[in-house]
Amino acid sequence: MILCIDNVLTSDELDFLVSKLKNAEFIDGKNTAGWHAKLVKNNMQLPNNDLTQEMRGIVTQALKRNPLFQATVRPKIIQPIIFSCYEPGMYYGSHTDNALMGDGTFTRSDVSFTLFLSPASSYGGGELVIDTSLGEQTFKLDAGSMIVYPSSTLHRVETVTDGIRLAAISWVQSLIRDSAEREILFDLETVRQVIFQKYGKTPEFDLISKTHANLLRKWVDV
Numbered sequence: 436m437i438l439c440i441d442n443v444l445t446s447d448e449l450d451f452l453v454s455k456l457k458n459a460e461f462i463d464g465k466n467t468a469g470w471h472a473k474l475v476k477n478n479m480q481l482p483n484n485d486l487t488q489e490m491r492g493i494v495t496q497a498l499k500r501n502p503l504f505q506a507t508v509r510p511k512i513i514q515p516i517i518f519s520c521y522e523p524g525m526y527y528g529s530h531t532d533n534a535l536m537g538d539g540t541f542t543r544s545d546v547s548f549t550l551f552l553s554p555a556s557s558y559g560g561g562e563l564v565i566d567t568s569l570g571e572q573t574f575k576l577d578a579g580s581m582i583v584y585p586s587s588t589l590h591r592v593e594t595v596t597d598g599i600r601l602a603a604i605s606w607v608q609s610l611i612r613d614s615a616e617r618e619i620l621f622d623l624e625t626v627r628q629v630i631f632q633k634y635g636k637t638p639e640f641d642l643i644s645k646t647h648a649n650l651l652r653k654w655v656d657v
């Protein structure tokens with residue numbers, strides 16, 4: 436499932452992150468790409484340091500408090516967030532994300548996300564293009580909004596033609612490995628909430644809660 440989630444960051448958080456990124460020293464993005472993705476990756480990203488850690492903490496907190504992110508992604512492990520910067524001429528060509536991430540102890544990538552940090556109108560190009568069963572879908576969201584999409588897809592970032600594209604990206608190992616199962620749980624959870632809001636704790640609510648809990652128990656990967 437591909438989902439866009441608006442207003443993930445408060446304006447204070449967004450301002451803080453952007454002000455730090457504007458003065459930051461970036462390194463070549465090829466450092467964190469797989470051997471084949473390196474061939475088509477042309478961008479910059481923040482190195483690992485105390486400031487990057489602090490910025491990661493802000494994004495992580497925002498994800499923790501976001502009910503839509505929690506319900507759709509069901510995160511178990513989130514890889515260290517990368518803050519990326521594309522200047523004019525930079526791009527990330529078509530690639531698939533590594534299935535296994537981390538050094539030493541491996542985690543699986545189930546869901547990828549991009550949290551856009553620059554206003555969409557402030558730069559040209561820079562769209563995230565995802566190859567889906569319905570064809571290519573193009574996303575360029577406003578600052579503070581994010582897209583979550585299956586890590587299994589081929590995707591790319593179009594060349595930035597002017598302005599600067601700042602983003603925070605990462606990969607998640609989900610508690611529910613299978614994306615179809617994740618979607619069923621998300622749909623059931625959505626319906627359960629609506630039934631509760633409309634009618635309260637009825638026998639129907641109890642039954643759908645039981646089904647939801649039992650499917651979760653069946654599919655969870657802990």
Ligand SMILES: O=C(O)CCC(=O)C(=O)O
Binds near residue numbers: 519532563591592604
């Ligand atoms: O910046 C983006 O929107 C996606 C970047 C990406 O695909 C990656 O880093 O693997």
Ligand SMILES: [Fe+2]
Binds near residue numbers: 531547
């Ligand atoms: Fe990617």
